[in-house]
Amino acid sequence: MSYHSLSDASAALRDGSVTSRELTDAALDRASKTEAELHAYLTLDHDGARQSADAADAAFAAGRDSGPFQGIPVAIKDNLVTRGIETTAASQILAGYIPPYDGTAVARLKAQGAVITGKTNLDEFAMGSSTENSAFGPTRNPWNTNRVPGGSSGGSAVAVAAGSALVGLGSDTGGSIRQPAALCGVVGMKPTYGLVSRYGLIAFASSLDQIGPITRTVEDSVAALETLAGHDPLDATSYRGDVPDFRVGFDDGVAGLTIGVVRQLSGEGFEAGVEAAFRRTVDLLSEAGARVVEVSLPSLDVSLSAYYLIAPAECSANLARFDGVRYGLRHDGPTVEEMMTATRADGFGPEVIRRILLGTYALSAGYYDAFYGQAQKVRTKVIQDFEAAYEQADVLVSPTAPTTAFEVGSKTQEPLSMYLSDICTIPSNLAGDPAISVPVGLDDAGLPIGFQVMAPALGEAVMFRVARAVERAVAFEQRPPMLEVWS
Amino acid sequence: MPIDIDIAHVARLARLGLSDEELSGYQAQLGVILDHAARVQEFDTEGVEPTAHPLSMVNAFRPDEVRPSLDRREVLEQSPAHEDGYFRVPPHLETQ
Amino acid sequence: MNWEPVIGIEVHVELKTASKMFCGCRVDFGSEPNTNVCPVCLALPGALPVPNEQAIEWIVQIGLALNCTISPQSLFHRKNYFYADLPKNYQISQFDIPVCSGGFLDVVLDGETVRVAINRVHQEEDTGKSIHVGGGGRIHSAEATLLDFNRAGVPLVEVVTEPDIHSPAQARAYAQQLRSVIETLGVSDAKLEEGSMRFDANVSIRPQGDQELGAKVEVKNMNSFRSLERALAYEIVRQTELREDGQRIPQETRHWDEEAGITQGMRSKEGSSDYRYFPEPDLVPIVVSDEQRERIRSTLPELPHERRARYVDFGLDSHAAWVLVSGEDGLAGLFEDAVGLGADPKQVAKWLTGETTAYLRREDATIESRALTAAHLVEMTGMLAAGKLSASAAKEVLTGVLDGEGSPGEVATARDLIQMSDGAAIEVEVDAVLDSNPDALEKIRSGDMKPFGFLVGQVMRATSGKADPKVVNEILRNRASQ
Incomplete structure (x- = not known):
C-alpha cells in the first residue's frame, strides 16, 4: 500500500478505497522497518502525521477537497523550515532548533492538507553529493545499503524509493534533487529558478537553490510542481508572471521534437553501464519519432570551476548567521567574538567549513576579480551556450550522473573528486533552467541509472513531455529488492 | 600547482576557530580545489558581462505595510541565553 | 607651516x-x-x-x-x-x-x-x-x-x-x-x-x-x-x-x-x-x-535653498533668510503666515531672527511651545509702524507675548508701554516745555542747535518717555522755524 504513486493514491482516497490514515500508517510502518538500516529521516513526526491524516480523512468525509496533496504522506528535507518541528539542516549548529514558521513550499503543501511524515536527512546544509556529510550519520541506498543514496537530498530520495513517503521535497543547488533521485531509481526535478519560493529554505547558495519534488512518476512530478509553483511576495526572486501550463502536450510523445545530446557529457569519467543505458534511451526516443542531434556546451568543463566558486562564496555569507547569538548551538567564551568563533568551529562539519573558507577566500580583497568576478562571467557564457543549444534542440539530454551509487566512504577523503561528479547537473543551476531525472534502468550491479532532460527557463512543459515519453518507453518499474525483506 | 592561501587570515574573517593542525589540513585541500577553480581565469571572457543571478527580473518590492511580528517568548525560547527580554551574549572585546 | x-x-x-x-x-x-x-x-x-x-x-x-x-x-x-x-x-x-x-x-x-x-x-x-x-x-x-x-x-x-x-x-x-x-x-x-x-x-x-x-x-x-x-x-x-x-x-x-x-x-x-x-x-x-x-521630482516640496531664494525676493538679506529657513523650527511657518496676513516681511523677519530667536535660545524653548502667533506679529509690527511702540518697548512686548501674557496690545497696555504718537497731545507738551525755556528756543532760532537735544529730553521727561521721539523732533523743528 505504501508504494502507490501520488496520482494512484489521490484517486484511491477520492473513491474511498483507501484512507489517509491507512496510507500514513503504511508509510510510518515502512519507516519503522527500514530506518535502522537506511536512516532516511532525522525526525519522524508520528503524532503530527496521524493527526493530519485524520484531518484529511475528515475533510474527505465532509466533501472538502483542497487539492491533490490532501491526505498524501510527504517527507520534507530537513533544510526546509517547519513550524514546531525540529529543523537542523543536518548540522550540529542547529541541533534542537524549532522554527517559529513554515516555509512557503511547506505551507502550500499543508494548505492542501498534506501529511508531513517527518524531516529527511541531507548533507549538512545541502553541501555534498552523498548524504554522508550529515552531522547525524549517513543515509544508505535502499538498492544496496553499502552504497550512498546520492545527495544532498538523499533522505527524501530514499524515503520515496523505500516507501516511507509518497512524495519527498528536496532542494537542488548543483544537482541535489536529480542526482539522488537517479541513484535511488526515482524521479527528481529542479524547477526553473524562481518558480518555487525559496522562503523557508535554509539558504546554501541563493542564486542557485531551488526547491523541487522527488516522486515515483513524472505525472506526480507535474502535480507536485503545480502545487509548489507560484509567486510568493516573501521571496524577491520569486517569478511574478503567470505559472505556465505544465501539461501542454504531456502525453503527446516526442514525435516532432528535437532532442539534443550534450557532446561533453559522455566519455571519460562516465561508467559504461551509465553510457549504455543513456544511449539505449536516446535510441528509444528516436524510435518514438524524435529527431536526435548532438549539441555542444563548450563552457561546460569550466562551469564546474565557476560553480565551486559561486556556491561557496554565497554560502560563506548565508551561513554567517549561525553564530550562537540568537538560536542553535553556543560554545561559550569570555568575549562574544570568542564565543562566535568557537561555536562556528564546533557546530559546522568539515565540508561546510571547507566551503565557507573557500567562499570567504574567493570574495576577499585582492582575489574577488580573479575568482568570484571571473566565475560570474563564466556563468554568463554558460547561459549563452545553453541559448545557442536551444536554437538547435527543444530539450537537451544527458546521464544525470557519471556513475551509479558509489560505496559509502569511498569519496569522503577526496572533496575534489566528489565535486567533479556533479558535472551533469550543475550547468542547469548556473543557467537557472529546469531539469529532471527519470530512472531508465539498472547497471550490472543492480544499481539505478538516471536520464536527465534539461529545458530552457519556464520550459517545464516540454521537459515533462519528454520525461513522460522516456518513462513510457523504458517502463522502469523495478523496486529496491530489499523492500521484500523489509515488508 | 596548488594555490597557497593565508588560511589563518581567511579563517579569522569567517570566524572559525580552528587549530593549527586543522588549518594546515584545510590549506592543503583548498589549494587543490582552488587550483581547479582557477581554470575560470583561463577562460576567455573578454567583453562578457558577469551574471549575478539567473533571473532578469527587476524591482521586486513590498508595500510599506506593517505585518505581525513574532511572539517574543517563542523567539527567546530558542536562544542560548536571554535576560529581561533581551538576547544575552558575552561582552564585546572593546567593552572589556 | x-x-x-x-x-x-x-x-x-x-x-x-x-x-x-x-x-x-x-x-x-x-x-x-x-x-x-x-x-x-x-x-x-x-x-x-x-x-x-x-x-x-x-x-x-x-x-x-x-x-x-x-x-x-x-x-x-x-x-x-x-x-x-x-x-x-x-x-x-x-x-x-x-x-x-x-x-x-x-x-x-x-x-x-x-x-x-x-x-x-x-x-x-x-x-x-x-x-x-x-x-x-x-x-x-x-x-x-x-x-x-x-x-x-x-x-x-x-x-x-x-x-x-x-x-x-x-x-x-x-x-x-x-x-x-x-x-x-x-x-x-x-x-x-x-x-x-x-x-x-x-x-x-x-x-x-x-x-x-x-x-x-x-x-x-x-x-x-x-x-x-x-x-x-x-x-x-x-x-x-x-x-x-x-x-x-x-x-x-x-x-x-x-x-x-x-x-x-x-x-x-x-x-x-x-x-x-x-x-x-x-x-x-x-x-x-x-x-x-x-x-518624484515633481512632488518634491519647496527645498530650503529655494525657500531662502524666495525670502530674498521678499527683500530679506541672505542671512535673515537663512536663519528663518534653517534656524529654529517653526520660524519660517510663522514668517510665511504673518506675511500672508499683510505684515511687512523685513520687519517680521527682523523680529523673528533677532529677539525671538534670542529668546528661544535663552529659554531653551521651541516656538511651538510658545504663544506667539502670526496675528501677534502682524499686530506688533503694525503698532511699531504706527509709532505706538518704541523699538525697546516692542522687545518687552514680544517677550511678554512669548511668555503667554496675551496679545501685543494687551501686553503693551498692561505694561503701560503704548507710545504717545498723537501730534496734538504732544504739541501741548512741547509748547509747555518751550514756554518754560524761552532762551533755548531763541538759541535754536538763531542757528545754535545745541539745546535741541535738551528740549527733546524735557518733552520725553514730561511725557514719562511715552511720546514718540520722532514726532517730538518734528514738532520742535516746526516751532524753531516759525
Missing part, C-alpha cells in the same frame, strides 16, 4: 517608514525589547528580505533634493562583517552602484555659500542595539551584552560627501542644512539625540596647497551639531600637533568623548576590515525609470 583640514562626512538617516526595510515589522523606538522582530530581521534560518518600496521612493527624493544623478539601475550588495548586533552578520547595503550619486548641497555660512559635493546616497539597513551590563563590582551578575533587535532592519540612508569640507564650522553648517533638507522632505524624524540622524567624519590635514590627502582618521559618536564641531576642532588640533612634532598620523577610528572633550582611539575589531562585498543574490536590481524619477 599652514595646515589645511580636509573633512568628509557620512550621515546615516533612519527613514520613518511604517515597516522595516526588508520585512513587515513595525518601526517603533518605544517598544519593549525584541517585540518588533520576525524571521527576516532576526535572520532566522530560511528567511528572505523583500525591499520596502516607500524607502526606495524616499531615497530617490533625497537624491534629487541633493542634486544627485539617479542610477537607472542600482544593486544591493552584502557587506560582510561579524557583529552581535548584526543578525545576518552581513548588512544589506549598496556598493558600486548606489541609487544616487554625484550631487551637491550649497551650504550658507556667514552669508557665504559653499558648495559641498555629495559622493553618493545609498540605501541600507540598521543594526540592533546592544547594552553592556554587569561587571563593575556586581557579584551576582557577570559582565555581558544584552541585545535588542527592534532597530535591526530599519531603513537607513547614508549620505556621503566628498572630502570637500575645510573647517569644523563648515562641517556643522553642512550637517544642519542637510538635516533641514531631510526635515523638509519629511522622510525622517532626523533627531540627533534619538539617533535617527547620525554623523561620522573623516578628518585629515595636509600642508596648505597640497593636493594629496593625508591619512584619514574616522571620528564617531558625535550626537549633536555642537559635538560635531567640537570633535572636529579637537581632532584638527591633535593632528596638527602630531605633524608639527614630526610624527605620522595612523589611519584609525576614534571615538569622541563628549565629557572629556577629546577623541580616543578605539581598539580595532579585526585588523584591517575586509567586507567582501558581493551582489545580494536574494534581491534583484532596482530600476528607476525616467518617468518615475520625474514624477
